[in-house]
Amino acid sequence: MQNNATKIWCYRRKTVFLWQLKQADMTNHDFWMSISDIINEGFTSEGLAKLDDYAEQFSTGKILYKRFSPSEQYGCREGGRIHVIASLLAGAEVGTDQLSAPEGSFKREQQLGKIQEKRIEDWAKAAGFWISNTDETYKQTLGERIAQGGEAIVFDNGNKVLKTIGLDYFILPIFALDRISLHNAYFEETEMNVLGFGRNTNNDFMVIVEQPFIHGKMMADSEIATFVEQMGFKSINPKNWTFANKDIYLSDMHDENVLLSPNGHICVIDCDIRINIPELRTGGTRILTNEVEIQ
Helix, strand or coil, rough: HHHHHHHHHHHHHHHHHHHHHHHHHCCHHHHHHHHHHHHHCCCHHHHHHHHHHHHHHHHHHHHHECCCHHHHHHHHHHCHHHHHHHHHHHHHHHHHHHHHCCCCCHHHHHHHHHHHHHHHHHHHHCCCCCCCCHHHHHHHHHHHCECCCCEEEEECCCCEEEHHHHCCCCCCHHHHHHHHHHHHHHHHHHEEEEEEECCCCCCEEEEEEEEECCCCEEEEHHHHHHHHCCCCCCCEEEEHHHHECCCCCEEEECCEEEECCCCCCCEECEEEEEEHHHHHHCCCCCCCCCCCCEE
């Protein structure tokens, strides 16, 4: 009996060693093929374990995601393991055979968005991070909403707020997830932590996040502009509070989204922040990529 147990133990140790060795030699192509296999196999227990392992390697810097700068990858990590995995699932390539609309069309973007939504939804259900009706669930558990904007509903959750964020501004889940990574990289005092995903009463896909509740006072537009310009941004359109540099597009920086805390800290509680690609026409030079480097 002891010999059999020893053999099983040695076999498991060998399996773990071979898996680690395989990962050490993994290329960008190998990594994304592994993600695609996990998706196509329906998020088995083995697939979920691999995703957890990839999230750990992402968070410790063993997987470098070239979509982000180092500080932006840190921001993605600060969104939590759920956020990291969802970002990787959304970043996996989609076969052209799955997209029937013409290239560059809004219809094609919508098709891609639905595919990304389904990947994240299937994973979140398998992993236990899915809420089937966010409106009713949080109304019952947290009470009435305390605020509602163009994309998010906000609930009081003690010293934090819980937000359900839709895709109206983004269409693609990956852009909404990027927004959280970038927010966390630039505005650490109001970091967003992703708790899960769901759909609201209208069946719209929602990202569920938690964020510190900030007591503060509104600031004048001129004060906000000075703050943002000191961060290295230039004003692009004062009418919609838009700023940019070659790396980042930053908008919606108005007095309801930027507060001065009692201790004198300027806190950005919400904004529209994106990787500044040339298509945004604000002087951006970034190119979106899903390339990874395994350390």
